[in-house]
Amino acid sequence: MKLKYICQYCNKELTRPCALAIHQRVCKLNPNRQPLINNGNLNIAKYHKPKAPYGTWKCKWCNNDIIFDTRKQLKEHLKEKHPEKRNAWNKGLTKETDERVKQFGQTYSKRIKNKEISALFAGKKHTDEWRKNHSELQKERYKGISIYATVREKRKSYPEQYFDKIFSDAEKQYHVDSYFLDYAWPYIKLYIEVDGEQHYTESGLLHDKERAEILSKLGWNCITRIRWKNYIKLTTNEKENFINNLLNKINIFKNETIGSKTDCRLLYTVYNVEDKV
Numbered sequence: 001m002k003l004k005y006i007c008q009y010c011n012k013e014l015t016r017p018c019a020l021a022i023h024q025r026v027c028k029l030n031p032n033r034q035p036l037i038n039n040g041n042l043n044i045a046k047y048h049k050p051k052a053p054y055g056t057w058k059c060k061w062c063n064n065d066i067i068f069d070t071r072k073q074l075k076e077h078l079k080e081k082h083p084e085k086r087n088a089w090n091k092g093l094t095k096e097t098d099e100r101v102k103q104f105g106q107t108y109s110k111r112i113k114n115k116e117i118s119a120l121f122a123g124k125k126h127t128d129e130w131r132k133n134h135s136e137l138q139k140e141r142y143k144g145i146s147i148y149a150t151v152r153e154k155r156k157s158y159p160e161q162y163f164d165k166i167f168s169d170a171e172k173q174y175h176v177d178s179y180f181l182d183y184a185w186p187y188i189k190l191y192i193e194v195d196g197e198q199h200y201t202e203s204g205l206l207h208d209k210e211r212a213e214i215l216s217k218l219g220w221n222c223i224t225r226i227r228w229k230n231y232i233k234l235t236t237n238e239k240e241n242f243i244n245n246l247l248n249k250i251n252i253f254k255n256e257t258i259g260s261k262t263d264c265r266l267l268y269t270v271y272n273v274e275d276k277v
Contacts, residue, residue, distance in 0.1 A: 061085055139178070159194050159228045166243060167192065176220060179211055184220075188253055191215075192246075193225045200227070223249060 004013045005020040009029035014020045026033060057074040058067050061082050068074040078085065095102035111117050126134075156164070164172065167183040174184035174191070181191040198204050212222060224246065234242065 139175075159196075163194055163226075166247075176215060177218060179215065181215075181220075185250070185254070189220045190223055190250070190253055191220060192223050195225055195227050197229055199225075223253070 004015065005017055006013055007020065007024055007027055009024065009027045012023065012027075014023060024030060057069075057071055059074065059077055059082070066077070068077065090098070090101055093101050095105055163183065170183035170185055170192070171181075172183065174181045174186060176184070182193050184191040195208075199208055208225075215222070231239070231242075
């Protein structure tokens, strides 16, 4: 059943609220009736801004008569002059904080499930050539930095804060191929990893093994992998001895000129950390 909108002056029934508003302005029983213009049409210029001519675009927030030839020009104008007006109504809202967002998501999922509409990604697949080019662009874009750098800088874990002071001259989260090294010295291709317990699961050990093999082929060598859980169990003297010994080994790597991969592997074997750490 359709809703009916009734004029407060003559009790005429209308089916739309906009029609009711226009009718009440010109209703003969309205004491404040608005005058009519040509052909009996309502002078709506007092209530609405005139639309831009066909094929042109006008900014609705500017009082001057600036008209743009294309929609792209209008978007650039809005971005430069009215950035605060361009925010979407749902910006920053989630389904947990706003019922409208939750309801929209449920409705959209239901319509996709019932095949009323198709998902934007349905039936689409990137070509191998596109994947390869995109991968190279991403590697170049994030070369030397971590994609998680911003988050890490805001909330570093305690192990990161602890070892950042010790390995102050190292590059943090240094990017090599598709990996990020915790502490790296690029000019001698050495690095140190500080591992949590997720690295010692079955999948974690397998991933780290493959990772180490790829980095080794690229000429990188791991001085040691520090297991944080075992490190914190050491006494103060044991920690000091371990750190001093590790820093001495790093200094030797820096001071010595490694002429071949064989020399590098030999040093790595000699200076490898004990199993307990």
